[in-house]
Amino acid sequence: MRHEQVLDALGAAIANGSLVPGTVLRSEDLQERFGASRTVAREVVRVLETMRLTTSKRRVGVIVREPVEWNHYDPRLIRWQLDGPARPAALATLNELRSAIEPCAARYAALRATPEERGRLTALGERLARTGRARDLSAFLEFDIAFHDLLLTASRNPMFGQLSEVVAEVLTGRTGHGLMPPEPQPEAIALHLEVAAAVAGGEADRAERAMRDIVVQARDEIAALVSEGGSEVE
Amino acid sequence: MRHEQVLDALGAAIANGSLVPGTVLRSEDLQERFGASRTVAREVVRVLETMRLTTSKRRVGVIVREPVEWNHYDPRLIRWQLDGPARPAALATLNELRSAIEPCAARYAALRATPEERGRLTALGERLARTGRARDLSAFLEFDIAFHDLLLTASRNPMFGQLSEVVAEVLTGRTGHGLMPPEPQPEAIALHLEVAAAVAGGEADRAERAMRDIVVQARDEIAALVSEGGSEVE
DNA sequence: CAAACTCAAAAGTACTACTTATTCAAGATG
């Protein structure tokens, strides 16, 4: 309870740059600043240390590390960055990550998905197409997220599977910030169906290619909107 | 000191499956088992909790989570898995990750690298080619690691940059376990030079394509060795 | 002026006491 509060406050402060790298914090000050006990302060510092946001040196204190040293894959850090002023930059970074992973994930899903997963993916693709054509954006988003989530899971690579949340965040963020056309592109829908069909048929190359087309299209869309729309950054 | 010892022992036990998911540990038992104080035990549990290896429930204890829930990108967890009996599987997972990321990283490096980085990459490519043709495997490995490291850094995506260690581990592991031909393939060398040239010239598509060829070649090599060599697993 | 030495500051470790939440079961109530 207290632990989480203090962790969030301190972590967010570091993540969004309020506490610049090199800053030294004395754990006694932290106790005072947050009105927390020694136990809580210590454990929070331990956690930040395992996230590589800080290092502790005796006789010196707790030192804020450089952003390049942080463990950028920690869900908490991602959350703090998305909730902070650097949200657009964070979304861009995550979008690049997803565009790299998903084609590869589609390949392995085609090779490794269970029969049940192949069926569900196909079903999701159809529902996605229906809601997309009906211009029901919120339902479309929901199925889109489920589709990508299932695909990543079916890749049987735990490091890919863990990115479900990230992809969900990117897809949601895109819809919510005018970085997406008012209605889903017909080509995008067709490509999702193509991915589902390729996975269902175990065609690795085809699945990878289709998914690559999807992320490339998304990339180009964003680039186009950014260049024409100018500084759309909240 | 104590903290790290206990963390390593417990973390490794969980990571390599000695403590199966669902196991409940009572923090008092942990103190006893490792001869550590309550403070140390608590902080270790906190750290494992942030790595999502465990959850703590009052009145119950510390529960080992399912592997799919773990934060698989935590450097410590990667280390524990690589040092455990599941090393081959871990290397395979990491290799898939790298094969997904690097082509994309090459693209962005071509778009974003500093002039100095472009120069260094070209220089590294040349040294790589020299040592490769001379069949100096250990020097080749060193330059290979440096090459991929620089490329990931130059992509200016912190999530890509953080994978340097992973790539180094994969490249080293491949050389050290007979999963690599006795001498670097001439085509691989040529492709590295191609990547360097494309990055130097700012040609994103060309860089991405060349790097994709590299990772695909590596993938096929491993697949070939696995299928012909049979159960080469240490 | 440099090297060794001392001191103090701050994190690390240990231990104790108290608080809070949760499970399990006994008992009451319909």
Place this chain on the structure above:
DNA sequence: CATCTTGAATAAGTAGTACTTTTGAGTTTG
């Protein structure tokens, strides 16, 4: 007899104190 309530036991969470170890910085000494 079933279900709901209440309460006691248990184990994690929080707080606070005392002691140890490391190390940076100033000071002394050759």
